[in-house]
Amino acid sequence: MKTMRIWFGCSMGLAVSMIFGWSYGFFAALLPMFVLVQADRWSTPLHVQLVLEIVWVTVQVSLLVGFFQPYPLLMTTAVAIMMLFKCVAMQHKSTYLFGFTGLLIGSILLNFASYNFFDIEEFSINLWMCGLATAPITALAYFLFPEPECATPQPVTVNNEVTKDEYGMVRQAAMGWTVAMIAYLVFNLVI
Numbered sequence: 001m002k003t004m005r006i007w008f009g010c011s012m013g014l015a016v017s018m019i020f021g022w023s024y025g026f027f028a029a030l031l032p033m034f035v036l037v038q039a040d041r042w043s044t045p046l047h048v049q050l051v052l053e054i055v056w057v058t059v060q061v062s063l064l065v066g067f068f069q070p071y072p073l074l075m076t077t078a079v080a081i082m083m084l085f086k087c088v089a090m091q092h093k094s095t096y097l098f099g100f101t102g103l104l105i106g107s108i109l110l111n112f113a114s115y116n117f118f119d120i121e122e123f124s125i126n127l128w129m130c131g132l133a134t135a136p137i138t139a140l141a142y143f144l145f146p147e148p149e150c151a152t153p154q155p156v157t158v159n160n161e162v163t164k165d166e167y168g169m170v171r172q173a174a175m176g177w178t179v180a181m182i183a184y185l186v187f188n189l190v191i
Helices: 002-020 026-038 044-068 072-089 093-113 120-144 166-190
Strands: none
Touching: 002 026, 002 120, 026 044, 026 093, 026 120, 044 072, 044 093, 044 120, 072 093, 072 166, 093 120, 093 166
């Protein structure tokens, strides 16, 4: 049923964005997918985390661009620090969506903001609307395509969760940060 929920969420998001004529409506199809992949059941904290991160990253990027765009070295340093925090947040399950959304949307915003004709306020407001539309879209997906209930109760198992070693987590964060920074630098050097 998870596949059906993801399909429905993306299709419904696309339909909503087309009905309202949102310029950057592809996020209305993309954001429900982020939530539906993360959880098999409705999770209010997940939706709150998504909307808060969208608002937070748009404010962060707006401030970075507003204050540091004329100073490339300061801008690159500030972007590097912001991206590093997002990569570290992705290392923990409870803040994964926060880091992933911030990294993805932050990268897109920073790259588009380097164009003179790009309206960062319109983009931010479109993102906020897409984020707010995600909750009812995913709620409908969970309602229409619920997770099947098991007839026999599952035996209780001990949680033998494999934890990542600290060096592995540092390597993954460093690799994510390096890729994000290379993309940022290449995009800004080409322009």
